[in-house]
Amino acid sequence: MSGDALAGHAPSGAEAHFRALESLYAAAPINAMFPSRLEITGEGTSRISFLIEPEHFHAAGAAHGTTYFKMLDDAAFYAANSLVNDFFLLTTAFNLLLTRPLPAGPVTAEGRWVNGRRRVLVADARLIDSEGEEVARGTGTFMRSRIPLASLAGYARG
Structure with a gap:
């Protein structure tokens, strides 16, 4: 099928879920402070692209740990x-x-699901700088909440 034939095709199944998660991420108010873009790159994987700016710095002129945590947590979370x-x-x-x-x-956070699918999931993430070097990594544990995704305003399936 050509790209033109796919134009206007609404995603379904896993693809629709991935695009809805990207929409949910974009709608989160916290991201006004951390402009970034999420891509769900496949089942159990994610990538966040963002730009470190001087307003993210601690007193010694490099990114504060909150920036590391936020991007690593988000990448692992969305992979899970x-x-x-x-x-x-x-x-x-x-x-x-x-x-x-x-x-x-520019910095990239790459998330990857590691284990678990029922109640608790484990995922990890790494931060890659503009030179392709890993500058941080993290592992998170994530638990299903009682909040249906469909009830969240930013989660919009095509």
Whole structure:
């Protein structure tokens, strides 16, 4: 099928869920403070692209740890939630390893589901700087909430 034949085709199944999660991410008010773009790249994987700006810096001129945590948590969270299409997940624990200071510039967070599909899911993520170097990694535990995804305003299936 040509690309033109697919134009106007509404996504369905897993693809619709992935696009709805991307919409949910974009609608989150916190992302006004951390402009970024989420892509669910497949079942159990995600990528977030963002730009570190001086307003993200601590007093020594590199990204504050909150920036590392937010992007690692989001990438791992959405990798895990890509496997759950009925309820919103909640982060119950997250471990960080910060290995390098992060200067201003583009950064990518890559998330990957590791284990679990029922009540508790485990996923990890890593931050990659503009030179392709890993600067941090984290592992999170996520639990199904009682909040239906369909009840969230930003979660819109095509």
